[in-house]
Structures are given as structure tokens and as C-alpha cells.
Amino acid sequence: MQRPAIEPTTPWQKSPRRFGTYLLMTVLALFSLFPIVFMLVTALKADEAQILREMSTFAAFLPTGELSLQNFHDVFARVPFAQYLINSVVIALAIVLFGLVVNSLIAYALARMQFRGQKLLLAIIIALIIIPFQAVAVPLLLIVNQLPWFDGRMTWLDSYHVQIIPFIADAFSIFLFYQFFLNIPKDIEEAALVDGASRFRMYAQIIVPLSRPVFATVAILQFLTHWGDFLWPLMVVRNPAVRPLTVGMQAFFGQMPRQWGDIMAFATMVTLPVLFIFLLFQKWFVQSVASSGVKG
Amino acid sequence: MSIAKSPQAQPKARPHTPILSWKRREQRVAWAFVAPALLLLSIFLIAPFGLAFYLSLTDQRLVPNLNLPTRFVGFKHYLAMWQDATFVRALLNNFLFVLIVVPVQTSFALFLAVLVNQKLKAINFFRTIYFIPVVTMMAIVAVVWTFLYNPDQGIINSFIQTISFGQLGPYRWLEDPKLAFPAIMLMSIWQGVGFQMVIYLAGLQEIPGELYEAAQLDGANGWQQFRFVTLPQLRNTSVFVVISTTIMAFKLFDQVEIMTKGGPNDATVTAMLHIVNSGFRTQKVGYASALSVVFFVIVLLISLGQRMVNRPER
Numbered sequence: 001m002q003r004p005a006i007e008p009t010t011p012w013q014k015s016p017r018r019f020g021t022y023l024l025m026t027v028l029a030l031f032s033l034f035p036i037v038f039m040l041v042t043a044l045k046a047d048e049a050q051i052l053r054e055m056s057t058f059a060a061f062l063p064t065g066e067l068s069l070q071n072f073h074d075v076f077a078r079v080p081f082a083q084y085l086i087n088s089v090v091i092a093l094a095i096v097l098f099g100l101v102v103n104s105l106i107a108y109a110l111a112r113m114q115f116r117g118q119k120l121l122l123a124i125i126i127a128l129i130i131i132p133f134q135a136v137a138v139p140l141l142l143i144v145n146q147l148p149w150f151d152g153r154m155t156w157l158d159s160y161h162v163q164i165i166p167f168i169a170d171a172f173s174i175f176l177f178y179q180f181f182l183n184i185p186k187d188i189e190e191a192a193l194v195d196g197a198s199r200f201r202m203y204a205q206i207i208v209p210l211s212r213p214v215f216a217t218v219a220i221l222q223f224l225t226h227w228g229d230f231l232w233p234l235m236v237v238r239n240p241a242v243r244p245l246t247v248g249m250q251a252f253f254g255q256m257p258r259q260w261g262d263i264m265a266f267a268t269m270v271t272l273p274v275l276f277i278f279l280l281f282q283k284w285f286v287q288s289v290a291s292s293g294v295k296g
Numbered sequence: 297m298s299i300a301k302s303p304q305a306q307p308k309a310r311p312h313t314p315i316l317s318w319k320r321r322e323q324r325v326a327w328a329f330v331a332p333a334l335l336l337l338s339i340f341l342i343a344p345f346g347l348a349f350y351l352s353l354t355d356q357r358l359v360p361n362l363n364l365p366t367r368f369v370g371f372k373h374y375l376a377m378w379q380d381a382t383f384v385r386a387l388l389n390n391f392l393f394v395l396i397v398v399p400v401q402t403s404f405a406l407f408l409a410v411l412v413n414q415k416l417k418a419i420n421f422f423r424t425i426y427f428i429p430v431v432t433m434m435a436i437v438a439v440v441w442t443f444l445y446n447p448d449q450g451i452i453n454s455f456i457q458t459i460s461f462g463q464l465g466p467y468r469w470l471e472d473p474k475l476a477f478p479a480i481m482l483m484s485i486w487q488g489v490g491f492q493m494v495i496y497l498a499g500l501q502e503i504p505g506e507l508y509e510a511a512q513l514d515g516a517n518g519w520q521q522f523r524f525v526t527l528p529q530l531r532n533t534s535v536f537v538v539i540s541t542t543i544m545a546f547k548l549f550d551q552v553e554i555m556t557k558g559g560p561n562d563a564t565v566t567a568m569l570h571i572v573n574s575g576f577r578t579q580k581v582g583y584a585s586a587l588s589v590v591f592f593v594i595v596l597l598i599s600l601g602q603r604m605v606n607r608p609e610r
Contacts, residue, residue, distance in 0.1 A: 025411060039440045134588075139585055
């Protein structure tokens with residue numbers, strides 16, 4: 001980061017000041033992390049009585065007493081956790097992957113091709129960004145409740161596809177692709193046009209390879225949104241076989257009496273994989289979030 | 297097979313010129329590219345959106361009852377909702393959430409962004425840590441914080457008791473009508489602030505360094521540089537952050553559903569929770585659609601507000 005700092009940028013900053021900055025940043029880091037540390041540590045404590053005893057003390061953040069993976073075993077014994085995990089992964093990945101193709105194709109047509117109704121279509125897509133999913137959830141429930149599927153069922157409820165298909169096309173993703181494609185120089189495609197390349201080849205072999213950053217941005221933003229989907233599956237899914245982690249977490253949380261050790265083990269197993277992926281692809285995550293702000 | 301460019305590529309004369317056929321072909325291909333997304337948006341966004349307006353004028357139920365056919369009821373729901381104490385409370389709660397969370401979270405995010413925009417060792421480490429709550433699922437966050445907010449011996453109670461030397465607490469956070477909503481606000485800020493921080497950080501890094509050099513030459517101190525260079529330069533970023541946080545505040549649902557279900561005594565009910573309860577749990581789709589329309593109008597007004605505030609800059 002070659003940018004100057006906001007605070008006075010004098011290179012001879014006095015060390016007490018720097019110490020103060022680090023102290024402040026550390027306190028804030030503790031604020032950011034304490035619930036997560038608490039979750040991880042509690043998940044490892046097999047003795048529920050110990051968890052309740054220590055919950056009001058500093059020991060709640062320390063791996064004290066007997067540590068084991070018993071809580072994790074209990075989660076697998078009590079609920080189909082692996083099934084929930086697979087469901088969430090399948091649903092989020094399907095939304096992201098199908099979405100990348102569908103949304104980038106329409107954006108390519110809008111940015112590069114000439115066809116009747118193009119301007120109107122672009123205006124409609126931009127207007128659609130404003131409609132929040134929440135405002136259409138109830139009527140959409142009525143629609144998917146009566147849609148036929150290939151297996152002969154006359155409803156989409158309790159399925160994977162009801163959690164995937166409504167979210168594939170996304171106006172904001174289209175807009176991000178569209179803006180990015182506009183900024184790619186046209187010369188390369190013009191050369192390809194002279195060589196007789198089809199539009200689909202130009203899209204697949206020129207535009208897509210040049211657009212990796214925006215593909216990553218859209219993929220990450222869509223993943224962050226839909227990995228945590230809760231409202232919609234709550235409405236359309238009853239069957240544990242297609243239930244995602246969010247609804248699984250709520251159901252598990254609602255089982256009385258609450259076993260906090262097990263609950264935290266559940267929460268840990270949901271959080272750690274994403275945390276790990278985030279740490280690996282941190283730069284991409286941060287860039288995606290930052291570029292979501294260029295809207296408006 | 298693909299677009300024929302030169303006449304040599306087409307041995308036989310065609311009824312229309314190559315240019316025209318290329319244009320036609322381009323039209324067809326373009327619509328083929330457009331079709332999948334447009335179809336999906338039509339079925340799953342535009343149709344239910346239109347349906348919401350229509351249903352809001354009927355007494356449609358989720359599962360149709362053959363003995364009670366759906367009737368047209370005009371604007372009945374739009375009048376009735378203002379007599380619905382839970383809905384009015386829900387809207388007030390959403391506005392209260394905006395009123396408190398938006399300024400607090402926005403300024404906290406800006407503060408964090410300025411803090412981690414310094415050239416210091418291990419600064420990336422702190423950036424990462426502040427962002428971690430954002431990648432934690434809200435359903436998980438809500439469950440973990442419920443334990444932290446435990447009414448008797450939760451860690452938050454014991455922290456407050458310790459720093460106040462036993463003067464304050466213990467509180468029954470999520471069971472106390474006065475404290476339940478603030479408790480949810482605090483947790484939401486904890487989870488969301490990292491997202492806004494990153495947007496602000498991007499905004500900060502766009503500010504040209506010369507502006508600070510000029511300000512320093514004029515003898516501006518750190519605060520003056522922040523006040524007269526940083527803040528004005530971040531204007532559009534701030535508008536975006538404020539508006540997106542406001543809209544997010546209106547969508548508030550997951551935390552409330554998991555932690556309190558809107559209780560105690562509707563203290564934490566929100567517009568979305570009430571829409572789901574009316575349309576899904578008590579199956580009054582017509583009424584819930586009317587609520588959805590009002591919800592949409594509010595979000596629309598906020599978004600239009602953003603466009604108007606942003607315009608002078610562009």
C-alpha cells in the first residue's frame with residue numbers, strides 16, 4: 001500500500017504513540033475475536049457442567065480441563081451434520097457456478113452486441129437491482145409451491161432446486177460483469193471477428209480469460225450471500241435431507257435441553273472451513289467486498 | 297459455420313447481403329445469450345414482484361381453501377396494517393435500528409479503516425482479524441451470542457459486572473424488553489462492521505496523496521487533514537455505506553428469528569419477521585403481500601435518496 005496514512009504521516013512518529021496504536025488495535029482485535037475463540041474453546045470441552053461453571057469467567061476463553069472431540073462425535077450422532085454440510089455446499093456452489101455463466105452471458109450481450117431492445121433491457125436490469133429478495137419472498141413461495149418438476153411432483157418445495165434456481169440470475173452480478181466488460185478494449189474481439197470467430201468463441205476464449213477478477217468478485221459475493229441463506233430455506237424446506245446448515249443450526253439450537261458443548265461444536269464445524277478458505281483467498285475476498293462499493 | 301466475413305467464404309449468392317445476415321445472426325445470438333438470465337429473472341423476480349401487488353388486493357391464502365374462494369378486497373390490507381400493532385412496532389423497530397446502528401456502525405467502520413490504513417508492521421494481520429466476523433454465518437453468530445448474553449452468568453454480564461465493580465447487572469439481555477433489541481444491535485454491528493471497513497479502506501486508498509501533502513504544507517494537523525481532506529473525499533463512499541447499511545437494517549431477520557422470535561412482547565419484531573409470520577406461518581398471503589409492497593416502497597425511497605444525494609458529485 002503505497003498510499004500515505006491518514007494520521008500524520010511523519011516518519012519520526014514517536015514510539016509511545018505507536019505503542020498506543022498497537023494497544024488499541026489489539027483491544028479491537030480481541031473484540032472481533034472473542035465470540036469465535038469462545039466458540040472454539042467451548043466446543044472442545046466435553047464436560048457440560050464445566051462449560052456452565054466457567055461461562056462467566058476468563059476460563060471460558062481458555063482450553064482448561066479435559067479437552068476432547070466428544071462434542072463433535074455427539075453432533076454427528078444427534079443430527080445428520082454431514083448431510084447438512086453437503087446440502088449447503090451443493091446449493092451455494094450451484095448458485096455460484098450457474099450464476100457465473102448465465103449472468104456473464106447476458107452482460108456480454110448487453111455490453112458488446114447490438115440487438116433490438118438492448119437499452120430497455122439494460123434499464124430493466126439496473127432497476128431490478130433495487131428489488132430486495134425479501135420483498136418477493138412470500139409471492140415467490142406461492143409460485144414455487146405450484147411449479148412442476150421433471151420428477152412429476154407438482155411442487156418445488158423440499159428440494160435442492162427450489163433453493164438454487166431462483167437465485168442463479170442476479171441483477172447486481174449482471175451489472176458488475178457489464179461494467180467490467182465495457183472496460184475491456186474492443187480491438188482483440190475485432191481481430192477475432194475478422195478471423196471469423198463466433199460470438200460464443202469470443203466470449204469464451206477472449207472475454208472470460210480477461211475477466212478473471214470480476215468472475216472472482218461475483219463468485220465470492222454470491223457465495224457470501226447464499227452460504228448463509230436462512231429466510232428462504234426456512235420457508236421452503238422441511239425435509240432434513242435437503243436442509244442447509246443455517247436451518248440445521250437453528251433446529252439443533254432449538255432442541256431442549258440445550259447442550260452448549262454440542263452447539264458450539266456444530267458452530268465450529270460450520271465456521272472453520274469458511275474461515276480457512278477466507279484465509280487462503282483473503283486478497284480476493286477483500287477486493288470483492290471493496291468493489292461491491294463502487295455501485296451507485 | 298460461423299460469421300462469414302468475406303464474399304469468398306460464401307461461394308453461392310445469398311438472397312440478402314452478408315452484412316444484413318450478419319446483423320440478423322447477431323440478433324439471434326444476442327437473444328440466446330440474454331434468454332437464460334432474462335427467463336430466470338422473469339419467473340423468480342419480476343413475476344413474484346408483480347404478483348405481490350396483485351395479491352395485496354386479495355385475501356389469498358397459502359393453501360387455497362375450496363370452500364372459501366379468494367376474493368378481491370381492494371385496499372383493505374393497506375388500511376388494516378396501520379391498526380396492526382405488531383406491524384407498527386416492527387416498522388418502528390426497523391427505524392430505531394437504522395437510527396442507532398447506521399451512525400454507530402458507519403463511524404466505527406471508518407475508524408477501523410483509518411486505523412488499518414497506516415503503514416505499520418503486521419497491519420494486514422489486523423485487517424484480517426477485523427474482517428473475520430463477516431465470513432461467519434449470521435445463524436452461527438446469533439447462536440454463539442445467545443450464549444454470551446446468557447441472563448445469569450453469561451460472559452457479557454460478568455464483564456460488565458467486573459468493570460463496574462459489581463454496580464451493574466446482571467441483566468436478562470434477550471428476555472428484557474428494554475435490552476433485547478439493543479443486544480441484537482450490538483451483535484449486528486460486531487458482525488457487519490468489517491464489511492464496511494473494507495469499503496472505506498478502498499475509498500481511503502483512492503484519495504490522492506498530493507492532497508495530504510498540500511494540507512501538510514498548509515500546516516494542517518492530523519485531525520484537520522481528516523476533517524478537510526479525508527471526509528470530503530469519502531463522500532460518495534459514505535453515502536454508499538450509509539444507504540447499504542440502512543437497507544440491510546430493513547431486511548433484518550436472521551438474528552431476530554433465531555435469538556428472540558420477535559419477543560419479548562414484540563420488543564424485537566421487525567418488518568421481515570412480521571411478513572414471514574403473516575404470509576408463511578399464519579398463511580395470510582394477501583396481507584403479507586401488502587406488507588411486502590410497503591416494505592419495497594420504503595427500500596425504494598431509500599435507494600432513490602442515495603441517487604439524489606450522489607448526483608451533485610457526478
